[in-house]
Amino acid sequence: MTTNKQEREFLSWGKHPKPQGQSALHIRSLRDPLPHLEGARTVLPFGLGRSYGDSCLNSDNSLIPIAEFDHFISFDPGTGVLQAEAGTSLRAILETFVPKGWFLPVSPGTKFVTLGGAVANDIHGKNHHIAGTFGRHVRRFELLRSNGERLVCSPTEHPELFAATIAGLGLTGLITWIEIQLIPIRSPYLNTRTTKFRNLDEFFDISSESDALFEYSVSWVDCTSEGANLGRGLFMAGNFSESTKPNKRSNLSLPFPCEAPGWLLNSFFMRSFNTLYYNKQFSRVVEGLTHYEPFFYPLDAILDWNRMYGRRGFFQYQLVVPFEQDRSIIKEIFTRITKSKRASFLAVLKTFGDLPSPGMLSFPRKGVTLALDFPNDGAPTMTLMDELDSIVFAAGGALYAAKDARMSPKAFRASYPRLQEFTQYADPRFSSSFWRRVTG
Amino acid sequence: MNNIMIIGATSAIATEVAREFAQNGASLFLLARNQEKLETVANDLRVRGAKTVHTATFDALDLESHQRRLEQAVELLSDLDAVLIAHGNLPDQTECQRTYQETERALQTNLLSPIAFLTWLANYFERRGRGNITVIGSVAGDRGRQSNYVYGTAKGGLATFLQGLRNRLSFCGVTVTTIKPGFVDTPMTQHLAKGPLFAEPRIVAKRIYKAMTRGQDVVYAPWFWRFIMLIIQHIPESIFRKLRL
Numbered sequence: 001m002t003t004n005k006q007e008r009e010f011l012s013w014g015k016h017p018k019p020q021g022q023s024a025l026h027i028r029s030l031r032d033p034l035p036h037l038e039g040a041r042t043v044l045p046f047g048l049g050r051s052y053g054d055s056c057l058n059s060d061n062s063l064i065p066i067a068e069f070d071h072f073i074s075f076d077p078g079t080g081v082l083q084a085e086a087g088t089s090l091r092a093i094l095e096t097f098v099p100k101g102w103f104l105p106v107s108p109g110t111k112f113v114t115l116g117g118a119v120a121n122d123i124h125g126k127n128h129h130i131a132g133t134f135g136r137h138v139r140r141f142e143l144l145r146s147n148g149e150r151l152v153c154s155p156t157e158h159p160e161l162f163a164a165t166i167a168g169l170g171l172t173g174l175i176t177w178i179e180i181q182l183i184p185i186r187s188p189y190l191n192t193r194t195t196k197f198r199n200l201d202e203f204f205d206i207s208s209e210s211d212a213l214f215e216y217s218v219s220w221v222d223c224t225s226e227g228a229n230l231g232r233g234l235f236m237a238g239n240f241s242e243s244t245k246p247n248k249r250s251n252l253s254l255p256f257p258c259e260a261p262g263w264l265l266n267s268f269f270m271r272s273f274n275t276l277y278y279n280k281q282f283s284r285v286v287e288g289l290t291h292y293e294p295f296f297y298p299l300d301a302i303l304d305w306n307r308m309y310g311r312r313g314f315f316q317y318q319l320v321v322p323f324e325q326d327r328s329i330i331k332e333i334f335t336r337i338t339k340s341k342r343a344s345f346l347a348v349l350k351t352f353g354d355l356p357s358p359g360m361l362s363f364p365r366k367g368v369t370l371a372l373d374f375p376n377d378g379a380p381t382m383t384l385m386d387e388l389d390s391i392v393f394a395a396g397g398a399l400y401a402a403k404d405a406r407m408s409p410k411a412f413r414a415s416y417p418r419l420q421e422f423t424q425y426a427d428p429r430f431s432s433s434f435w436r437r438v439t440g
Numbered sequence: 441m442n443n444i445m446i447i448g449a450t451s452a453i454a455t456e457v458a459r460e461f462a463q464n465g466a467s468l469f470l471l472a473r474n475q476e477k478l479e480t481v482a483n484d485l486r487v488r489g490a491k492t493v494h495t496a497t498f499d500a501l502d503l504e505s506h507q508r509r510l511e512q513a514v515e516l517l518s519d520l521d522a523v524l525i526a527h528g529n530l531p532d533q534t535e536c537q538r539t540y541q542e543t544e545r546a547l548q549t550n551l552l553s554p555i556a557f558l559t560w561l562a563n564y565f566e567r568r569g570r571g572n573i574t575v576i577g578s579v580a581g582d583r584g585r586q587s588n589y590v591y592g593t594a595k596g597g598l599a600t601f602l603q604g605l606r607n608r609l610s611f612c613g614v615t616v617t618t619i620k621p622g623f624v625d626t627p628m629t630q631h632l633a634k635g636p637l638f639a640e641p642r643i644v645a646k647r648i649y650k651a652m653t654r655g656q657d658v659v660y661a662p663w664f665w666r667f668i669m670l671i672i673q674h675i676p677e678s679i680f681r682k683l684r685l
Contacts, residue, residue, distance in 0.1 A: 026630060031476065068452070068627065071480050072487035082487075085480075096463070096488050 010063050013306050014052040015313030016376050017405055019433065021060040030069050030085060030176040033148050034429075037062070042431035043146075045170045047087060047114035051121065052316040053405030055169050055434035064174060066116055072096070073177055080182040081139065086116030086175045093182075098292070102182040103240070105137035109348075111297050115178045121402040122167035122359040124352070126216035126238075126296070132355030133364050134180075135166035141178040146429035150176075155358075164425035167359025169401060171426045171435055190216070190238035192290045194281060200231035200331055207351050210237050216295070218350050222274040223334070223343035223372060231334045232278060233349065238295055270344060299346075309375050314344070315405060317385055318371035320352060320363065321397035329395045330368050333388060337372070340384045347372040360418040360425075363400045371403070382406065401434060412438040441572070441653060442491075443517040445469045445510075447498075447557060448527025450477040452626035453576065455484075456645030457524055457652075462490035469494045469513040472527070500527055500553040501545065510560050522572040522652055523561055525554050528594075530628050536590040543590050550594035555601060562605055565614040573609075574617040574652045575602055579660070582620070582669045585685040599658075606657060615655030619648050622665040 010022060025035045025043060037043065046056055046063040057063075069087035076082075080102050082093070090104060091111040097103070108123045117123075122135040131137070140154035143165055153162040165172045193214070197203045203219060210217055214237035221233035299305055306314070321329050337343050347370065354366040374381050389411060392399065398415035399407050413419055423439075444461050448454050449470035458468060462485035470485075470493065472478050478495040485493050494516045498509050514520060531546035554575060565571045580588055581595030599618055606616035623629060623638045639662050647661040660666040675683070 026627075029476065071484035073483055075487045 012056050013050050019057040019059045023062050025062045025064050044432045047117040048112050050113050052403040055401050057433040059433045083179040085177050088115045098188050103185045105183050106134040116175045120170045122362040124364045126218045129211045129353035130215050133357045135358040137181045139179040142176045143173045145173040146427050163360050167362040171430045173427045185240045187241045188292050189241040189289050190295050191241045192238040194286045195235045196284050198232050206235045215239050221347040221349045222278050223337050223347040224271040224274045226338045312376040314376050315374045316403040318400040318403045319392045320367045320369040321395045322367040344373040360422040409438050441521040443467050443519050443521045445513045445523045447471045447525045450481050452641040454526035456642045457648050460649040462488040467492045471498050500549045503556045506556040525575040533588050546590050547594050551597050570613045572615045572652050572655050576619045579620050579622050579665050579669050617651050618658045621661045
């Protein structure tokens with residue numbers, strides 16, 4: 001165990017906020033007890049740092065880096081049950097198991113996350129309407145608590161701690177290993193269909209028709225067009241194919257070279273990008289065979305894409321609002337965003353299904369979710385997000401903790417009804433910048 | 441290559457190289473200091489597709505034990521196609537300057553222990569008439585610098601030893617590969633401030649795997665270190681001695 005101030009800085013993906021007085025506590029083995037903590041210091045496990053806001057930071061306290069604990073423990077080729085250390089990345093799982101005919105049960109939009117992070121945020125993906133969240137496919141895991149206890153948790157063993165740790169934001173202890181159920185695939189390719197929609201009404205219609213036909217679906221939405229084009233975009237859906245394509249694709253991924261200057265992401269640039277992207281296909285519907293990598297992880301091809309937003313970083317804002325009510329809420333949200341002219345490239349829209357999420361603090365719930373980036377322009381960005389908050393919370397919606405850097409304690413309490421219950425399972429020596437902010 | 445021995449197998453770089461071999465169905469014999477870590481790595485390699493994985497512990501300071509381990513490897517795998525020597529540590533230069541004992545330990549671990557393995561392996565592969573021996577050296581061995589010249593001495597000495605060995609074995613079809621990694625982001629360099637020159641162990645490991653399967657001679661990893669070291673080696677000594685490197 002060593003601490004050192006010179007060491008690389010641990011930042012979140014949005015590079016905002018910047019942690020202060022944060023140190024790393026390196027552990028040598030997952031079989032050792034947790035390091036001794038001085039005074040009232042707390043720790044937080046840190047994986048690959050893909051959480052956007054402050055849920056993976058621990059200012060004035062310590063992080064325990066876990067990404068080096070990335071070993072597979074066992075795999076049963078008969079059942080597809082995989083056990084691995086918590087620092088194992090989804091990329092490693094895919095690289096090893098796709099050639100053997102297995103895939104992740106639920107995958108987020110990047111493969112650069114650890115299994116521990118996938119559990120701690122109860123991540124969701126393009127198949128939420130069929131498979132629910134990642135936590136539903138977790139069979140069990142081991143939790144190391146600060147009092148030295150090692151507990152194997154599953155839906156039947158320590159079920160409360162199991163439910164608290166899934167989406168528990170790393171606050172219930174250190175997850176050492178995780179056992180998940182992989183799903184069989186016949187091919188690394190998907191039969192895909194991309195459909196243009198001219199406005200939000202069309203999106204809702206296509207979405208409700210397609211959910212029964214496609215395991216995977218997600219939409220990219222243009223957040224710069226107003227009026228009749230409000231909420232136009234591309235609906236991308238797919239099913240794993242039965243056939244394989246013989247040609248090999250390249251694994252080239254290029255790093256974003258440096259932190260971009262602030263003036264680059266102006267509204268003219270954004271509008272042009274969005275218009276070009278919307279018009280990348282001429283016909284309304286395009287079908288094809290697509291490799292899983294560009295389908296699931298289009299942005300992973302640009303390593304460090306967050307540098308695009310420069311030193312000041314950016315906010316990611318992901319909301320969910322209940323579906324039943326009416327389409328006017330999501331329309332109102334889009335109207336606010338397009339009027340502000342602050343939205344960026346990446347606006348993603350998806351309907352969540354009604355499969356219950358297993359975690360006490362899980363974000364996904366039946367409704368529509370929208371995720372988008374806002375470059376950090378200071379006060380005007382904050383004002384816009386405050387306005388969006390008032391619409392989201394009035395409609396009974398919620399924001400995703402993994403992407404949050406600014407939600408109020410009141411909003412957090414209101415949108416996570418099992419918070420009180422969760423608190424009793426949090427480990428007293430585990431905390432995060434996010435946790436102190438929203439419970440403060 | 442089917443039968444591979446890896447010495448220092450639980451280091452970040454060596455584990456990644458072992459994964460490349462495991463994915464391709466190789467049989468492996470792993471040596472490292474810590475049995476618990478060895479078991480962790482061995483299980484990982486089995487899941488990834490290794491045909492068989494054997495493990496044994498060793499102590500780099502116990503040179504007498506080295507030959508036994510090599511004989512054990514040949515016994516268990518029945519034959520060796522390639523060996524990767526990857527063990528070593530980054531000695532504390534200040535401590536080495538204070539006491540000779542510390543310097544001696546550093547040279548034992550990073551120079552004499554690899555040479556003890558190599559002496560036996562050279563004769564084994566010479567008899568066998570084909571195969572590859574790969575050793576992880578360092579760019580630090582290319583020129584002595586005040587900040588880590590003891591480590592540099594070990595790695596520089598090792599590089600010279602390997603040059604000679606390569607020359608000797610080239611007549612019987614055995615390749616000897618010297619890997620010179622630059623800065624790699626591993627537990628060994630945990631205490632150093634990270635800059636843009638730091639590479640991921642996985643990237644370096646992929647390069648090592650390629651070098652081993654092709655039987656290349658001297659490989660810098662990542663590649664740009666060849667040019668950095670070319671410049672550093674050509675700075676006149678009268679200037680170099682005044683630099684704070």
